[in-house]
Amino acid sequence: MKKFIIIILLTLSLTTWAQDDTNEEAAAAAAVQAPPIPQADEAKSQADIQLAYKKEYAFLSGQVANIQKRIKAYGSEVKIEKRQIEAEISSLENQLLNAETEASALEDEIYEIQRNSESAQDNQGLMDSTIIQASSTMTEYGFEGFDDNNRENSNRLADLEKMAELINQANALIKKQATITKSKGEFFLPNGTKVKGDILNVGQVASYGHSAQGGGVLAPAGENQFKVWADNDQALNADVFNGSSAGMLPIFLYESSIKAIEEKQGKTVLSVINSGGMIAWIITVLGLFALLLIIMRIGFLKSASASTEKLLAHVVEKIKAGDLKAAITYAGSKSSSSARVLLSALRNLNRDRDHLEDIISESILHESAQLNRFGSLIMVVATVAPLLGLLGTVTGMISTFDIITEFGTGDPKLLSSGISIALVTTEVGLAVAIPALMFGNILSGWAERIKDDMEKAALRAINVYQKVAE
Amino acid sequence: MNVFQDVWGYLESGGYVMPPLFIITVVLWWTLGYRMMSLQRGTVRGTRNLVYRYMHGKLPSKSNGVLVRALSKGMALRKENLPHLRRHLDDAFVDEDREIRKYKVLITTLVLVAPLLGLLGTVSGMIETFDSLGDMSLFSQSGGIAGGISQALITTQMGLAVSIPGLIVNGILDKKQKQLEIDLAQLKDFLCSPIPGLEA
Numbered sequence: 001m002k003k004f005i006i007i008i009l010l011t012l013s014l015t016t017w018a019q020d021d022t023n024e025e026a027a028a029a030a031a032v033q034a035p036p037i038p039q040a041d042e043a044k045s046q047a048d049i050q051l052a053y054k055k056e057y058a059f060l061s062g063q064v065a066n067i068q069k070r071i072k073a074y075g076s077e078v079k080i081e082k083r084q085i086e087a088e089i090s091s092l093e094n095q096l097l098n099a100e101t102e103a104s105a106l107e108d109e110i111y112e113i114q115r116n117s118e119s120a121q122d123n124q125g126l127m128d129s130t131i132i133q134a135s136s137t138m139t140e141y142g143f144e145g146f147d148d149n150n151r152e153n154s155n156r157l158a159d160l161e162k163m164a165e166l167i168n169q170a171n172a173l174i175k176k177q178a179t180i181t182k183s184k185g186e187f188f189l190p191n192g193t194k195v196k197g198d199i200l201n202v203g204q205v206a207s208y209g210h211s212a213q214g215g216g217v218l219a220p221a222g223e224n225q226f227k228v229w230a231d232n233d234q235a236l237n238a239d240v241f242n243g244s245s246a247g248m249l250p251i252f253l254y255e256s257s258i259k260a261i262e263e264k265q266g267k268t269v270l271s272v273i274n275s276g277g278m279i280a281w282i283i284t285v286l287g288l289f290a291l292l293l294i295i296m297r298i299g300f301l302k303s304a305s306a307s308t309e310k311l312l313a314h315v316v317e318k319i320k321a322g323d324l325k326a327a328i329t330y331a332g333s334k335s336s337s338s339a340r341v342l343l344s345a346l347r348n349l350n351r352d353r354d355h356l357e358d359i360i361s362e363s364i365l366h367e368s369a370q371l372n373r374f375g376s377l378i379m380v381v382a383t384v385a386p387l388l389g390l391l392g393t394v395t396g397m398i399s400t401f402d403i404i405t406e407f408g409t410g411d412p413k414l415l416s417s418g419i420s421i422a423l424v425t426t427e428v429g430l431a432v433a434i435p436a437l438m439f440g441n442i443l444s445g446w447a448e449r450i451k452d453d454m455e456k457a458a459l460r461a462i463n464v465y466q467k468v469a470e
Numbered sequence: 471m472n473v474f475q476d477v478w479g480y481l482e483s484g485g486y487v488m489p490p491l492f493i494i495t496v497v498l499w500w501t502l503g504y505r506m507m508s509l510q511r512g513t514v515r516g517t518r519n520l521v522y523r524y525m526h527g528k529l530p531s532k533s534n535g536v537l538v539r540a541l542s543k544g545m546a547l548r549k550e551n552l553p554h555l556r557r558h559l560d561d562a563f564v565d566e567d568r569e570i571r572k573y574k575v576l577i578t579t580l581v582l583v584a585p586l587l588g589l590l591g592t593v594s595g596m597i598e599t600f601d602s603l604g605d606m607s608l609f610s611q612s613g614g615i616a617g618g619i620s621q622a623l624i625t626t627q628m629g630l631a632v633s634i635p636g637l638i639v640n641g642i643l644d645k646k647q648k649q650l651e652i653d654l655a656q657l658k659d660f661l662c663s664p665i666p667g668l669e670a
Contacts, residue, residue: 262605353554413604420600423593430590438583445575449568456564463561466554 002071009067127159134166141173177203188227189214198241199226206251210241217252222260276424279392283385283425287432290381293374294439301443304337304371305450311339312457315346319464324349337367338454345458349465360458364451371447375440382436389429396422483617484624487591491584491625495632498580501573502639508569509646512538517656521545521665536650537657540566544661559658566654570647577643581636588629595622 135145185199187209197211207218207226216237218226229252273280318327331343344363348356400418481488512535513520523529543562552558599618607614
């Protein structure tokens with residue numbers, strides 16, 4: 001750095017010097033026109049040059065010292081300045097930092113304020129919608145609204161006042177609805193005539209009507225009208241109005257008096273079968289047929305099994321007494337199938353055993369046709385009835401979906417009532433199949449037992465006879 | 471009292487198939503109990519062993535199982551030296567045969583019918599549900615959507631609850647009965663053949 005400065009200074013001085021030279025040359029040039037200089041001697045000129053040199057040297061070294069001094073001064077100056085500048089920079093940096101923290105604090109504050117304003121807006125909206133909702137709910141019970149349109153801006157109620165007003169109204173209404181009120185009014189009798197009379201309201205959930213023509217428990221008939229519900233007790237109802245009621249009181253609870261409530265038609269067996277249509281009737285006929293068969297089969301089996309025990313006891317007694325003829329006539333006098341089997345055994349008692357057993361099993365086979373009669377038919381009904389029910393359900397579903405493709409699914413009543421009617425045939429089918437299955441099974445078991453009994457009775461008779469014969 | 475009311479409420483919510491199901495339950499378990507009592511062997515030993523113990527008078531006198539009864543009848547008949555002993559045995563064992571077969575058909579039928587009754591209740595509950603869906607009445611005098619669904623579920627549950635235990639117990643009893651039939655047949659064979667040590 002210093003060298004560089006020195007060099008620069010040297011060049012500067014040299015240039016100035018050169019300019020001096022040019023001035024000297026110009027002077028020289030001017031001197032050319034002057035008379036020529038006389039020749040100097042060598043030694044003097046040498047000495048002159050030496051002198052000039054010395055002068056020049058002294059001058060230059062002075063200059064150098066001067067410059068060096070200046071450089072020193074300049075360096076110290078620079079140092080001071082640098083220090084000043086650095087101090088300034090650090091102070092500025094501090095300032096910047098302070099400003100930045102202030103800015104972020106301000107931003108936070110702005111955000112907070114925004115949030116507060118948003119929540120305030122939300123609350124305002126909530127308040128408005130609550131007021132609107134409450135007003136519309138209360139208008140159902142005779143509230144006229146705050147008629148803001150007819151008031152000056154300054155005169156309008158504040159939101160909080162509105163809220164307080166609405167809450168007061170609602171409280172009054174709740175108190176009113178929790179009491180039993182009596183008033184004059186009109187209602188419909190079950191036959192559809194409109195009568196004037198007293199109406200007793202139990203809050204807003206139940207009503208009783210009383211008039212000279214009749215009265216009773218009231219149910220909503222739509223549009224704030226009421227009708228007498230079908231099943232009620234006139235005397236009890238009159239007692240309610242005289243204030244002397246005792247014991248249980250029928251009540252019809254409703255949600256609102258706007259929506260009419262239709263009385264559901266009571267389901268009878270016939271109406272259910274009718275709603276199932278043709279297939280339900282077919283199943284019913286099958287069921288009645290099966291019932292007839294079951295009754296007949298019970299009759300057959302009863303006559304077949306008629307007191308086998310008693311008959312056998314008699315016959316065995318007679319055989320033991322050695323009176324085979326009496327036994328045969330006794331067995332012949334009875335008409336049950338076990339008697340017939342016994343008879344065939346008794347008639348052939350003298351044959352050899354194998355032959356005799358063949359005869360008995362043949363006669364049992366003959367009787368079993370009678371015992372098994374209708375057995376398989378009942379089981380067929382029990383199998384077919386649920387299948388028919390399923391068929392009815394499937395066809396019902398198909399027609400329901402046909403209706404839906406035509407009218408769409410806008411009305412749930414179409415779909416659900418269609419399905420419920422379709423299910424009726426399944427119900428009827430099962431209702432027929434279950435008893436048929438049960439009785440068919442039990443009667444088959446009974447028939448098997450009767451066959452067993454007949455076989456055993458014949459065996460007993462043979463055994464006793466052979467014992468006696470020995 | 472509370473339990474009774476709970477049961478009554480349960481039966482009421484199931485609709486018209488509940489009383490028959492209840493009756494079926496009572497009858498089923500009564501008959502199952504009867505069969506359990508009647509299918510007693512009276513001994514744990516095999517038939518051959520039984521005959522020897524009888525000869526040596528080692529049989530427990532109080533036991534009145536099916537096999538023991540049949541054996542005492544059979545031995546009495548054997549002492550009479552009858553021709554066609556097997557036929558007499560057939561005749562003598564009739565009571566036992568009848569006893570071990572008693573109520574078998576009834577139990578099988580009841581076990582078959584109970585789930586079907588449950589299904590019937592389910593169908594009628596579904597009908598109620600779809601009827602109420604039409605006018606969207608969740609609860610109504612006749613049951614409504616909720617009542618219909620609860621009826622549908624409760625009846626099937628009841629049907630299965632009656633049927634499944636009955637089916638299991640019935641299976642065990644049927645196996646016992648088969649074993650007893652085999653034992654009785656063996657006993658007949660054994661009594662009809664000469665028994666060493668008895669004739670001497």
